[in-house]
Amino acid sequence: MPAEETFEHHSYDVVVIGAGGAGLRAAVAAHEAGARTALICRSLLGKAHTVMAEGGIAAALGNLWPEDNWKVHFRDTMRGGKLLNNWRMAELHAKEAPERVYELEQWGALFDRTPAGKISQRDFGGHRYARLAHVGDRTGLEMIRALQQRAVSIGIDVFMELTVTDLLKDGGRIAGAFGYWRESGRFVVFEAPAVILATGGLGKSWKVTSNSWECTGDGHALALRAGAALLNMEFVQFHPTGMVWPLSVRGLLVTESVRGDGGVLVNSDKRRFMFDYIPEFFKAETADSIEEADRWYTDKANNRRPPELLPRDEVARAINSEIKAGRGSPHGGVFLDIASRRTPEFIQRRLPSMYHQFKELADVDITKEPMEIGPTCHYAMGGVEVDPDSQASLVPGLFAAGEVGGGMHGANRLGGNSLSDLIVFGKRAGDYAAGYVKELGAARPQASQADVADAAEDALSPFQAGPTRENPYAIHQELQETMQDLVGIIRVEHELREALDKIAALSQRAANVSVEGNRQYNPGWHLALDLRNMLLVSQAVAIAALERQESRGGHTRDDYPMTDPYWGGQNVVIELAAPSGADAGATLSSRRQALPKPPPELAELLEGDH
Amino acid sequence: MSYDLTLRIWRGDADGGGLKEYVVPAEEGQVVLDAVHKAQATQANDLAVRWNCKAGKCGSCSAEVNGKPRLMCMTRLSIFAPGEAVTVTPLRTFPVIKDLVTDVSFNYQKARQVPAFSPAPDQPVAPFTMYQPDVERSQEFRKCIECWLCQNTCHVIRDHEENKPHFAGPRFFIRYAELDMHPNDGVDRKRALQESQGLGYCNITKCCTEVCPEHIKITDNAIIPMKERVVDVKYDPLVRFLGRRRTTKT
Numbered sequence: 001m002p003a004e005e006t007f008e009h010h011s012y013d014v015v016v017i018g019a020g021g022a023g024l025r026a027a028v029a030a031h032e033a034g035a036r037t038a039l040i041c042r043s044l045l046g047k048a049h050t051v052m053a054e055g056g057i058a059a060a061l062g063n064l065w066p067e068d069n070w071k072v073h074f075r076d077t078m079r080g081g082k083l084l085n086n087w088r089m090a091e092l093h094a095k096e097a098p099e100r101v102y103e104l105e106q107w108g109a110l111f112d113r114t115p116a117g118k119i120s121q122r123d124f125g126g127h128r129y130a131r132l133a134h135v136g137d138r139t140g141l142e143m144i145r146a147l148q149q150r151a152v153s154i155g156i157d158v159f160m161e162l163t164v165t166d167l168l169k170d171g172g173r174i175a176g177a178f179g180y181w182r183e184s185g186r187f188v189v190f191e192a193p194a195v196i197l198a199t200g201g202l203g204k205s206w207k208v209t210s211n212s213w214e215c216t217g218d219g220h221a222l223a224l225r226a227g228a229a230l231l232n233m234e235f236v237q238f239h240p241t242g243m244v245w246p247l248s249v250r251g252l253l254v255t256e257s258v259r260g261d262g263g264v265l266v267n268s269d270k271r272r273f274m275f276d277y278i279p280e281f282f283k284a285e286t287a288d289s290i291e292e293a294d295r296w297y298t299d300k301a302n303n304r305r306p307p308e309l310l311p312r313d314e315v316a317r318a319i320n321s322e323i324k325a326g327r328g329s330p331h332g333g334v335f336l337d338i339a340s341r342r343t344p345e346f347i348q349r350r351l352p353s354m355y356h357q358f359k360e361l362a363d364v365d366i367t368k369e370p371m372e373i374g375p376t377c378h379y380a381m382g383g384v385e386v387d388p389d390s391q392a393s394l395v396p397g398l399f400a401a402g403e404v405g406g407g408m409h410g411a412n413r414l415g416g417n418s419l420s421d422l423i424v425f426g427k428r429a430g431d432y433a434a435g436y437v438k439e440l441g442a443a444r445p446q447a448s449q450a451d452v453a454d455a456a457e458d459a460l461s462p463f464q465a466g467p468t469r470e471n472p473y474a475i476h477q478e479l480q481e482t483m484q485d486l487v488g489i490i491r492v493e494h495e496l497r498e499a500l501d502k503i504a505a506l507s508q509r510a511a512n513v514s515v516e517g518n519r520q521y522n523p524g525w526h527l528a529l530d531l532r533n534m535l536l537v538s539q540a541v542a543i544a545a546l547e548r549q550e551s552r553g554g555h556t557r558d559d560y561p562m563t564d565p566y567w568g569g570q571n572v573v574i575e576l577a578a579p580s581g582a583d584a585g586a587t588l589s590s591r592r593q594a595l596p597k598p599p600p601e602l603a604e605l606l607e608g609d610h
Numbered sequence: 611m612s613y614d615l616t617l618r619i620w621r622g623d624a625d626g627g628g629l630k631e632y633v634v635p636a637e638e639g640q641v642v643l644d645a646v647h648k649a650q651a652t653q654a655n656d657l658a659v660r661w662n663c664k665a666g667k668c669g670s671c672s673a674e675v676n677g678k679p680r681l682m683c684m685t686r687l688s689i690f691a692p693g694e695a696v697t698v699t700p701l702r703t704f705p706v707i708k709d710l711v712t713d714v715s716f717n718y719q720k721a722r723q724v725p726a727f728s729p730a731p732d733q734p735v736a737p738f739t740m741y742q743p744d745v746e747r748s749q750e751f752r753k754c755i756e757c758w759l760c761q762n763t764c765h766v767i768r769d770h771e772e773n774k775p776h777f778a779g780p781r782f783f784i785r786y787a788e789l790d791m792h793p794n795d796g797v798d799r800k801r802a803l804q805e806s807q808g809l810g811y812c813n814i815t816k817c818c819t820e821v822c823p824e825h826i827k828i829t830d831n832a833i834i835p836m837k838e839r840v841v842d843v844k845y846d847p848l849v850r851f852l853g854r855r856r857t858t859k860t
Contacts, residue, residue: 246639
């Protein structure tokens, strides 16, 4: 670090890290609650991963099915999560999602309509009624624009292309954040008593993934280093339908709306195989014949849901089994067919982005031929342990909302529940963070100069060539292969141990990364810093996966293939053994924690066949 | 089937630069962004390039490929002749920061000048009753992924820095159109669009429409109708004679 470098300083009440749905909603809430608020994003505003969400926002508006209400949504969410959800979060989510959706409309979002002029809703896996407010298959774009335009119109300060590398503390409390401008590489210090993590997911540590470069688990790692705990990190969702061909787009998401709108999964024997994979847990609510399944789209009162619309964990495992049994498609997936079931006009109207994506990237016309698809790493159910009402972590002043938060989705997230999670808990985090700052009054925590200097030194270390001059891109690729092969859909003890060994070796090599060039917009340097987070968070996932000796939702153990009632009452908590600087080789510890039990009036909703 | 692709990438910063050649292995089905990433991972770790979704949904990886404004993630290598070199340069209308990354803050300044959506008095609070045929016109414009290719290609500002302060550009003309056509918006932005955002500068050459990766009919469906609406408001002889009475939107 040049000794003469003076850092840019900013002082705010609330700093929000991440500008996807959760971060934007949190910033709007904090600002409206009177807090001086900064919104930080690693990319340009409006490019966050929320923009890629396709299917819709789950909210029991009851616009198509008046029978729908928050209780049914709560039940679906809890059962989809294999009852490992934090019940209070699932309750708040189901109750508040409708209000949050209408708020988007109030700010200018234009959802697709019902014939009566209300917000239209579509079918999705695990949801009893058509529940997803949507705009064709580009709902995430609509959400991020509505929120972005709101944030800009009320004058929130936005710091674009700025990456936070460290949180600053004063004693046990949050005092601010430290980061760099991507454009210049120059450092910035934010003094703020409240920080909201809204950094999204961690899927970029897997090889086949729907996640963009931004999904490096930064918030998870920042939280760990600040002394917060991560919850149930073993639960990683593999979305059943990612593209498999060409290789260039392997992993790219194919929306669940294809199945919600009538698409079916077929193997190389032309068999609609999902009927062979209906688990006991969902038997009572799933159709057992093709005829019943096909009638359900128009008559939900007298028919049960098609098995293609089982929760994602079930469908992903079934596809995985078919491929392993040799009944896959030519490029190692299975077939997703909507062409033979719906008219070209219907498909183009309901799924315009999918039509466009396959046409332009794979030369496939989805109105004429089936798609080839396979599972792709998509979403982290695990995340920062937070208070369900306030989203406050164990560290005073540190909040988390959206994908980086834990508990809401249990062992498996239902499609459509992510976008609603973002706005429900984004708002709560913003409100409570502003409230926390108000209560502090003048007694604000102060970051120490020494911590700031340490953060700067850590951030610059990749420019000091280690003895082996490792290439950050090569280490990233090896990490992706490790996680894909050893911590994928199906896990087993000896592979998880092997993964931990490999991650430890990669962490050592990462300490010797050397980057070329200078600090100005240097992706090699950026990746070197991201790698530390990816390695730490990958280690957390592998340790948690080793700890949970059962199969449930997004965590399947070959050596413990059954769901175990004991584990149904346990959260796995991961913490840094000795919280300290940005040491990727840090030791993580795991412990078990009793899962809070829902009160009787909510527990009742989960029983029987409603 | 793998083959060697010759890639010429503009490297440099605000002080200048030039094309640098990289030979990278390319595979069937790949796009330009794959080749740029390959060069970055193996030969030029510090090569600056923006990207996010790699699926044509976020609008980050805009550049000029063999002189044509495009999204690198949606440009298949198969469109080039075998052996043809692929040249990638930064967007020309915006100042270079480094390599393929340009300073697009112009667009975010213009975004701040748009008067926000504000519900009409007869339906002030959502949920609003709105019908599909009525929302569809605005929905077309809300498909915009803000890749800035239309802004980059628009000749009003492409080689005329002096026009930037008073010209919002095609992306924002569709934003004004979207709000004007919103079935429940209660603000009239037509005068602002003409007087401070420079709608009149557009002489409808349709260059913006041609480069739009979302195939939004920017000129036909937004700019021309807005020009007509502006004329209705500004030059209505009855309004000029009797004064402005009408408060509802057209």
